[in-house]
Amino acid sequence: MSIVAVYFVASPLQYLAAQQIAAHFEPGARQVLIWYKRSLAAIVRPARWDACAYMPWPRWDPLPGWFGRHRRLRQNVRLVAELAGRCDELHLHSAVFDTEAINYFLRALPRACGARTLSARILPDGVISIRRYPLTPAKRLAQHLRKLRRLAAPELDYTTFAGDRIGSDASFCDRIYVLPGLPHEYPAAKAVTLPPLAAVAASPVRGAPRRALVIGQPLTGFGLMDSAGMLSASEEIEQWLRSRNIDQVLYKGHPKDAQRELWRPGYEVLDLDEPLESWLAHEHFDAVAGVRSSALLFAKQIYGADTEVAAFGWDRIRFKSDAEKRDISAVFQACGVALL
Missing domain, CATH: 3.40.50 (Rossmann fold)
Structure with a gap:
């Protein structure tokens, strides 16, 4: 057949x-x-x-x-x-x-x-x-x-x-x-x-610079936050990374994140020719941060306990309903993503 x-x-x-x-x-x-x-x-x-x-x-x-x-x-x-x-x-x-x-x-x-x-x-x-x-x-x-x-x-x-x-x-x-x-x-x-969508991530190298990834998305462009909320979230991410003694920060914007809303001076902008989800599988980061991008969930699934993954500004996100906020918050927390 x-x-x-x-x-x-x-x-x-x-x-x-x-x-x-x-x-x-x-x-x-x-x-x-x-x-x-x-x-x-x-x-x-x-x-x-x-x-x-x-x-x-x-x-x-x-x-x-x-x-x-x-x-x-x-x-x-x-x-x-x-x-x-x-x-x-x-x-x-x-x-x-x-x-x-x-x-x-x-x-x-x-x-x-x-x-x-x-x-x-x-x-x-x-x-x-x-x-x-x-x-x-x-x-x-x-x-x-x-x-x-x-x-x-x-x-x-x-x-x-x-x-x-x-x-x-x-x-x-x-x-x-x-x-x-x-x-x-x-x-x-x-x-x-399904089995994991990417292979086992690269292991950390002893003595290597501490790296972090910031995952962007069009927050004000999609009406998820106002400009003040977006700015506060980006500042909080920067401060959090500083407290983790991060040496290098890479920034991966969303395809529709033309303004790079979470970018801060000193971040290195990534330009990938493959999906972020698969690229993460052969890179190691000590910390991953963003707002409510689903890529945070996959980062946590790939890296596990070796990497801190945190989502910021949830008290300022405009959810469609209280039920949506409750459900999505539960998912992020169940996957081990910290809501800060």
């Missing part, structure tokens, strides 16, 4: 997870990688996949002319079907299935590939994956409206479902991949814990 595993990824974390799934959970399957964020092209290694391609997101990159979004959806189906080829069974991996760019593949791809069966499997998406996001009545209605596309294109038949918007409760989902050490609210029967 021929099996094809398709991975729809939009972040370095999802890409690393897809690599581990392909290596440990999809033996013998044809491995097809589809990325839909252009920036991921820099980290994709085509030689590791049987087939791979960039897929434009229909809403943000429609084809020119009338009904460009609709035609892009149909073109994307043809693209992925050609890469997957004929098969008996399909395994679709995505971080979420309540989006037309991915959902239509649940019915369209088996028909295009001649597959008899299909299983949907959910990729981890960092801190977002620790909570459930129930579909609202409005979103349920939107699902049914999307089914109208089949009147013009029979292959675009939207698969409706209830419960969690990522699809964890849906009948088509048989597996939900979760990260080691991170709590979640998914059904235990479906949850599968």
Whole structure:
């Protein structure tokens, strides 16, 4: 029986997870990688996949002319079907299935590939994956409206479902991949814990300079903090590193952290050509600091007790709700990240 595993990824974390799934959970399957964020092209290694391609997101990159979004959806189906080829069974991996760019593949791809069966499997998406996001009545209605596309294109038949918007409760989902050490609210029967996303980190060298990493993110740009709160957090980080007798501080900004909001004079700015999560695996730091970046969690998982990892300014972060603050705080603390 021929099996094809398709991975729809939009972040370095999802890409690393897809690599581990392909290596440990999809033996013998044809491995097809589809990325839909252009920036991921820099980290994709085509030689590791049987087939791979960039897929434009229909809403943000429609084809020119009338009904460009609709035609892009149909073109994307043809693209992925050609890469997957004929098969008996399909395994679709995505971080979420309540989006037309991915959902239509649940019915369209088996028909295009001649597959008899299909299983949907959910990729981890960092801190977002620790909570459930129930579909609202409005979103349920939107699902049914999307089914109208089949009147013009029979292959675009939207698969409706209830419960969690990522699809964890849906009948088509048989597996939900979760990260080691991170709590979640998914059904235990479906949850599968991935092995570590990176190799064992480099060990500290006796007598080497004490190094620290500051992980930036667009705090004011994303409305997570006001300017005063952001400045206070950056000063607190600098003081904390000084108290740890750090000799060298590296700064890794977020791709959308154009202002380098947590950067301070004397920090060395990193420009990496690979995901931060995998780069951490072959570097050692005595301390890692930031605000609420999920990279802090992975740093703690990789380095363990040898490295202090701390998150600053949580009393000034604008959370969406008290429940979100409580849940995310619990995750950071459970992973051993100090909230300062």
